[in-house]
Amino acid sequence: MKRSKKKQFHEFMSGKGLKSTRQRDVVLDCFLASDRHMSTEELYMKVRAKNPTIGYATVYRTLKLFAESGIAREIHFGDGQTRYEHVAEGEHHDHLVCTRCGSVQEFENETIERLQQEIADQFGFQVETHKLELYGICAKCRQ
Amino acid sequence: MKRSKKKQFHEFMSGKGLKSTRQRDVVLDCFLASDRHMSTEELYMKVRAKNPTIGYATVYRTLKLFAESGIAREIHFGDGQTRYEHVAEGEHHDHLVCTRCGSVQEFENETIERLQQEIADQFGFQVETHKLELYGICAKCRQ
DNA sequence: TTATAGTATGACAATCAATTTCAATTGAGT
């Protein structure tokens, strides 16, 4: 799985005439080894631990490339931080976000997805993406 | 309806020992007279048209008070702009957002709301708020 | 292998929305 994402990214890069670099490989390894829903800042810290010479701008630029290549998805939970999560091909999920501890639980619901489609159809709206997030208190934080 | 929101806001303010000012009244009038889903910037422009001496910070501060008082809700559509929309007491709706023309269509779906609740219950998660947005191309933009 | 052309990098400046600071002003109860 990690092998295949590496491959996917490298194919995307060479297909666009973009280069493979030491820095990008470090960022990629840190991203793939990381928990999901990491903020750019958090990832930058992990990257620095491996190679302190890598700059902030490079991490930002590389994460955008991950999203373009399809191995990552950009997410926003409403704190001013952009986050990235791993994307499994053909999969989709939504999120439960704890406003107390910040933990994130993923879920899938086929019925909701279908209803969304129906609603869009009623309005003649063509859905490209959607975002469903439930914010509240997770089981642990409720004791 | 507009009378009652004005009232609601003024009651909230006096209840907190906060003052009624000329500036706040102008911002409130502009907000109530406006289309929904206005960005702070857009509202600021309307405010300036009525009273060019009112500052940016005052508009920001006042909109936060609207949200606190319950007459407005803060929304984020992923462009870097915070928006505010009118809140009707006891009502809730979600959004279809056109990524081409920026238009916003509101909808309500009781079944989806119920399913969200069920999912949260399964995880022992206590929902406080949620966000459901469908992004894509609206009927008009599809010709 | 070496030359070459275009890409990538990191330090730093710049941007953008939003917030904070602060001295001067104002609102509301007395």
Add this chain to the structure above:
DNA sequence: ACTCAATTGAAATTGATTGTCATACTATAA
């Protein structure tokens, strides 16, 4: 009118992100 906390606008500041640019590097051709 008096008092005092709340409010204001201008400007400075923050925090995340992006742009600039001179230097360094990668990949391919020769």
